[in-house]
Amino acid sequence: MQKKSGFTLVEIIVVIAISSIVLTMVGTTMVFMTNVSGDLLEEAEDIDMAKNIEKYLRGLVNDDKNPLQSWDELKISFPNNDKNNNAFFRIDDEGNIKEISSDKPIFSDTGLVVFYITEKNVDEEDENDFVICYMEFDSGKHFEFILGPVN
Numbered sequence: 001m002q003k004k005s006g007f008t009l010v011e012i013i014v015v016i017a018i019s020s021i022v023l024t025m026v027g028t029t030m031v032f033m034t035n036v037s038g039d040l041l042e043e044a045e046d047i048d049m050a051k052n053i054e055k056y057l058r059g060l061v062n063d064d065k066n067p068l069q070s071w072d073e074l075k076i077s078f079p080n081n082d083k084n085n086n087a088f089f090r091i092d093d094e095g096n097i098k099e100i101s102s103d104k105p106i107f108s109d110t111g112l113v114v115f116y117i118t119e120k121n122v123d124e125e126d127e128n129d130f131v132i133c134y135m136e137f138d139s140g141k142h143f144e145f146i147l148g149p150v151n
Contacts, residue, residue, distance in 0.1 A: 042139050049110055050135055050143040053097070056106065057117075057133060060088055061147055071119070071131045074147070078115040091115060111137045117147065 061068060066088070068074060073087035084091050091097055095112035098105050114136035119129050130149055136142040 043141060046111065046137045046139055046141045047143075049107065049137070050141075053107060053110075053135065054133070054143075054145055057147060071148075074117050074131070076115065076117050078112065086117070111139065113138050114142075 057074070060066065060074065075083070076086040076089075076091070077083040078091040078095075079093075085100060088100060089097050089106060090100055091112065095110045095115075096105055097107040097110060097112075112135060114134065117131065117133045120132045131147045132144060133147055134142070134144045
């Protein structure tokens, strides 16, 4: 008698079932990792933008060519059509930060939905007032930092 070589139908079905389970797990992992990495990239972009804006603001505070006469020159509130600008820059409706003098963009595609610079009392008893900057991005990430003490 001649020996037949090959696979039985049951063996082929088992291999297809195991392969489909493994491929489903790999595909699900890939989709999950893509979503997570996209969120992490967006968060990293927001952090980078916040750092750059902070560096710009600290540069304005320490600039010898354009010294601040008072903190009131730097106060701003966005979104608020009455106070979307200060002595140095303005924020347009899309959240872009532009120079007041030339209307050149300083920061574009910021993703800012809330931005303000104002005074904040941190200790009611000692009356220590500081000028703070608060930023909130469309991703929901928010940052707050102190620019300096009120003189």
